[in-house]
Amino acid sequence: MLTNRQKNVLKLIVEEFVRTAEPVGSRSLSKALGFSPATIRNDMADLEEAGYLEKTHSSSGRVPSEKGYHYYVDTLMKEGFDTDVDLTLIDDLFERKMSHEETIERAIDLLSQLTNYTSIALGSSGENARVRKIELVPLYGDTSIILVVTNLGHVESKNIQLPQGTDMEELKRIIQILNDILYDVPITKVAEKLRYDVDQERIKDILTYNQQIIDAFLEAFTRFTQSKFYLSGQSNILYQPEFKDPDRVRELMNFFEKNEILQLVEHGGGNGLTVRIGRENQITAMKDCSVVMVPYEVDAGERGTIAVVGPTRMEYRKVIPLLQYLAAHLSKL
Amino acid sequence: MLTNRQKNVLKLIVEEFVRTAEPVGSRSLSKALGFSPATIRNDMADLEEAGYLEKTHSSSGRVPSEKGYHYYVDTLMKEGFDTDVDLTLIDDLFERKMSHEETIERAIDLLSQLTNYTSIALGSSGENARVRKIELVPLYGDTSIILVVTNLGHVESKNIQLPQGTDMEELKRIIQILNDILYDVPITKVAEKLRYDVDQERIKDILTYNQQIIDAFLEAFTRFTQSKFYLSGQSNILYQPEFKDPDRVRELMNFFEKNEILQLVEHGGGNGLTVRIGRENQITAMKDCSVVMVPYEVDAGERGTIAVVGPTRMEYRKVIPLLQYLAAHLSKL
C-alpha cells in the first residue's frame, strides 16, 4: 500500500516525465512537495521496489514503469483531467452536417492535431448493416458494375465482365428478385439467406446463374464486413524525442503502413475506455507506445472505435477526456 | 564536350554512388577503367568544373550533382538498362482479372516492393468519365443516399437529409429526368449542361428544386474530378542512408501525409517518361528526392500517372524500365 506522499511522488514523476521526457530526480520534486530530496529518494526507492518506477541507469533519475503509468491512469489521474483542452473545435465539427464517414475522418484529423499523436478510427464494421439496394449498371461493351447499398449509407461496387450473350432482361429480373429477397437483410446473413431461404424455388434461377456474377455480388457483400480504417497524424509521433532512433521510426512506420494496425485496435475489449501501455499491446513495434481507445455506436447500428497512439509517455490527462468527449459526440450522430 | 573516358568516369561514379551511398574516389575507379588514379582525378576535376560532379568536402571523393544524374539518365544510361529485373511478377499481376482500381493498387504495391522506394499512383482524373447512372436510395427516416456512376466504373455517393414532406414520387421523376438528360454526358460538362440545356423547359423543375439536394448532386459530380491517389511503401524510403536524420524523415513523412503529393505528380508534363531530380521538384521537402513518373491511358479514357519517389541516389537503371513496363501494361487494360 502506498502512502499519500508516495502517490504524490509517483504522480509528479509521471507528469514531469510526460512533460520533459527526462528522468526525474529527487531535487526537482522536493520543491513541489515540500520535503527534502533525501526523503523523496526514500519514497522513490520504495516505489521502485514496488515496480512503479524504473531507472535508466544506476545513478539516473526515475522514470515511470508500465505499471506506474497504469496506476497513474487508473487511480492518480482520475481526480484531475486536463481542463485546458479546447473542446469547442470538436463542437464546431459536429455543427456541420456531413456524412458519417466524413465526420469521422475529420474528427480524427482534429484529434491528431489536438493531441499531436497519431489517431485511428476503425470504421464501422458492417456487421449491423442491412441491404437497401442492389443494382447493376452497364458501363461499356460487356462490362457492367454491380452496386450494393446498405442502410448505413455505405456503397460497395465491383466491375464485372458479363459472359458473351448474357440476356440483359433476365439479368434485370434476377437483380429484382435479389432486391426483393435481400431487402433489409443484415449483410452478415446474406449468404445464409440465399442458401437456406424458404423460397428456394424462387431463387433457384439465381443460384444456378452465372457463377462469376454471383461471386462478384458475394464479394461486394463481404467487403462490407472488412473493416475500414482512417489514420491521421502518422508523422506526429516522429516529433517525440523517443523516436529519434531511425530504427524505431522505421519499425513504427512500417507497422502503420500495413493493415496490422487493425489488430491493435480490434482486440480492444470494446466496453468503454481501454488504455494499453507499452508491451500490453502485444506488438513488438508498439512496445514503446500506448494506445487509448474508445468505442462508439451510432443509433443506426454503426459501430466503431477511435483510438490515439502515442509514446508510453503520453499526455493521458489530455488525451483521455478528449477521446471520451469525441466518442460521446460520435455516438450522438 | 566530354571525352569518352570522362563519360565512363561519370557513369561509373553515378552507379557506384547509387550502390554504396559513399563518395567515390579515384582509386576505386582506376581498377575498373584501367587508368591510374591520377588520370581519373584529372577527368574528375574536369567533370566537376563542368558541373556534373560535386565534393562533400575539400578532400572527399566525388558525388554526382543533379546535372550529373540528369546527364546519366538522359544519355549514359540509355545503352544499358538493368536486365535483372523480374518482370514476371508484373505479368502475373495482370493475369488476374481485377477491377482497374484494384489492379492499380496492387501494381504500385508491387512497384514499391520491387524498387524499395515509395510508389504513387495518381488515380484517373475523372475528366473523361461520363455519367452512366444517377440514383437515389432511401435509407432510414428522411435520410437518403444519392449515387452517381460513371462509364469508368467509379461510384460517388453522398448522404442527404430530405426536407420534411418531400414528395418521393416527384423526386423519382426528377431523378428519371436527370438520368435522361445526363446519360453519357462528360462529368465536366454536367453543370454546364444543366444550365444551358436546350430543353430548359424540361429541367426547370429540377433547377427550382430543393437546393440542398441539387447541391448534393453537384458535389458528388465534382468529387469525380478530384483526383484520388494511392501511395505505397512510404516507409521504404526510411531505409535509405540519406534519411538517417530525423528532421529529414519528419519533413518527408509530413509531406507524404498531406495531399501535397498531388502537386508533385500532377505537374508532370504528361507525355511520356518524366524524371525530376532533387530541386527540380520545386518542393523543399523533396529537395533530396527524385521522382520518376510515367502516364498511362486506358482505352476507356481513364488516365493517370504512376510514379516512384526515392532519393536522388536512385537506381534509375532499374526503376525506369520497371515503370515503363508497368505503364505499358496498364495502358493495355
Place this chain on the structure above:
DNA sequence: GTTAGCACTCATCTCTTGACAGTGCTATCA
C-alpha cells in the same frame, strides 16, 4: 597524354578529462 610521388585537407574514431546530475547510505535531528 599519362603516371608516380608528395604534401595537404578533412572526416572519423578513440581516448581522456571534467562537469554534472543523481543516487544510496549513514549519522543526526526534532
Place this chain on the structure above:
DNA sequence: TGATAGCACTGTCAAGAGATGAGTGCTAAC
C-alpha cells in the same frame, strides 16, 4: 520514528586531443 543533511559513488555527456585514413591537387617525369 520519520525527516534531513552530508558524503562517497556512479553513470552520462560534451569537449578536446591525437591518431588514422581516404582522397585530393599539383608538379615533375615518362
